[in-house]
Amino acid sequence: MLNTEEKESIINFTQEELKEIRDIIWKQTGIYIEDGKLYLLNYKVGSRLKKLNIKPREYIRLLNDSVSEEMKEVINSITIGETQFFRDKIQLDIFFEKIFRDYLKDYKGEEISFLSAGCSTGEEPYTIAIYLLEKFPLINFKVVGVDINEKFISKAKEGIYGIYSVRSTPPYLLTKYFERLDDSTWKIREDVKRKVQLERVNLMDRVGVKLLGKFDVIFCKNVIIYFDDSSRNKLAETFWSILKKGGFLVLGPAERISIISLIFEPLFESGMFFYKKVEKSKEFL
Incomplete structure (x- = not known):
């Protein structure tokens, strides 16, 4: 869960913008984020938007850039590392x-x-x-x-x-x-x-x-x-x-x-x- 300070540091995307970002991630990685979890995606990319100090459309163009390092940042933030030795x-x-x-x-x-x-x-x-x-x-x-x-x-x-x-x-x-x-x-x-x-x-x-x-x-x-x-x-x-x-x-x-x-x-x-x-x-x- 995010604390109050973290929530205040997030800039919200529109639902259409989040779906566009979701589709960019899906096309590049195969990872698909369902509509019901787009709010979690907003937490991840919204904080990045404020840190980079750019507008939502500019951020989306950045993700579409094949040589951009930003997609790596997004992937690092959304992928889950839950595992252990001798699992299953x-x-x-x-x-x-x-x-x-x-x-x-x-x-x-x-x-x-x-x-x-x-x-x-x-x-x-x-x-x-x-x-x-x-x-x-x-x-x-x-x-x-x-x-x-x-x-x-x-x-x-x-x-x-x-x-x-x-x-x-x-x-x-x-x-x-x-x-x-x-x-x-x-x-x-x-x-x-x-x-x-x-x-x-x-x-x-x-x-x-x-x-x-x-x-x-x-x-x-x-x-x-x-x-x-x-x-x-x-x-x-x-x-x-x-x-x-x-x-x-x-x-x-x-x-x-x-x-x-x-x-x-x-x-x-x-x-x-x-x-x-x-x-x-x-x-x-």
């Missing part, structure tokens, strides 16, 4: 013990690559690396974590976390893969950090995503809930294009994409869905 641990255990272990049956030493798409402040890519170091110590792997919020990526690279982020981490793994800085702060160990590459990438930028290379597994959890249906479908297509043959897409336990069964094979294992890359139907060729 049951799903992770099922994937690594059942799906991924079977995937490795013909493993011959090649590098196995993972993408954490929408990695926030780094808890997910580091969790993946810890799983692999702990359960599959003999494989050669890398984990790439990407997020559109540059502040999140900076924090992820720092690798320092409070007790809230590590609250679900099994104690023996906390001791093994983290360095305790004080009673409430932990730092990820260097042997884990070396396995993780972190970059600022907009998931709606297909060229930028494809430049990351090919992956065996893509994790995209608790991200598409902020996208509209058309953006989810575009993202599914992009993920299909960067997955290796037979690779897997892992979504949040309750997340679905409408076209996913047309370009991925749903695998139901121990109460959870996972998605395996298959050849596209003619409709998508």
